[in-house]
Amino acid sequence: MIFERLAAMLNKVIAIDGPSASGKSTVARKVAAGLGYQYVDSGALYRGIAWKAAGMGCDPAKSAEVVAAMGRMKVYFFVEAGAVRYRIDGIEPRAEIRTERVSEQVSWVAAIPEVRAQVTQWLRNMAGLGDLVMEGRDIGTVVFPEADAKFYLDASPEERARRRHAELKPAGETADVNRVMDSLKTRDQRDSGRKTAPLKLAPDAQVVDTTGLSIDQVVEQILRRLRGNG
Ligand code: DC
Numbered sequence: 001m002i003f004e005r006l007a008a009m010l011n012k013v014i015a016i017d018g019p020s021a022s023g024k025s026t027v028a029r030k031v032a033a034g035l036g037y038q039y040v041d042s043g044a045l046y047r048g049i050a051w052k053a054a055g056m057g058c059d060p061a062k063s064a065e066v067v068a069a070m071g072r073m074k075v076y077f078f079v080e081a082g083a084v085r086y087r088i089d090g091i092e093p094r095a096e097i098r099t100e101r102v103s104e105q106v107s108w109v110a111a112i113p114e115v116r117a118q119v120t121q122w123l124r125n126m127a128g129l130g131d132l133v134m135e136g137r138d139i140g141t142v143v144f145p146e147a148d149a150k151f152y153l154d155a156s157p158e159e160r161a162r163r164r165h166a167e168l169k170p171a172g173e174t175a176d177v178n179r180v181m182d183s184l185k186t187r188d189q190r191d192s193g194r195k196t197a198p199l200k201l202a203p204d205a206q207v208v209d210t211t212g213l214s215i216d217q218v219v220e221q222i223l224r225r226l227r228g229n230g
Contacts, residue, residue, distance in 0.1 A: 006116050006155075012132070018154055021184060030221055037132055045123070050097075052088045052089070063114070074089050083208065100168065100175060111195075116197055124171050141197065151208055155210045157185065161178075165177045
């Protein structure tokens, strides 16, 4: 326990926040690989809880049901292939947490203070596992306000809708780009408008507008800034 606390204090954390489909996940994964750090997708945890709670028969808009269900979930973390990953009740959810249905449900679940407190605790504990690049909405503001570096990725609503639309195909879903844009807007409003840990720019975060940039260009920009020559 003491060793883990000390390790967590010494390990480095790079926080990457921003709205849905701003390119955070792919960028954060590549930045982590470039630095030899572990990648953490904090949204995947919120998605996993929403997915599992729905599977247990909960209404995601009913906080008390979701909190009770979360208390019964056994969540286990492990490091593999450059990332901190998790299993809920023995299952590592993948494509099933990327559906539009889960995306819709998760913004309710992520607004529940008890869920946020639990996920924040899990995320902080991960610092004991190694140097991290963690992406989400509140990493630089709430989870790790003392992060070694903070980035805020953004992109125009049109570009974000195009990216999200392209991501839906491998999950076996087809949707109109305009509908995807509407649904992104609704979720952005919920993420930015909620009382607990809303999405907002940390005063000491470096903003990167990814509109019109390739993933590799964004990754290069971040790595250059981290090396102090950006
Ligand atoms: O990044 P994503 O779309 O996978 O995130 C899923 C949901 O979880 C989304 O509604 C935002 C929320 N989230 C959050 O509130 N805080 C985080 N640190 C990460 C995600």
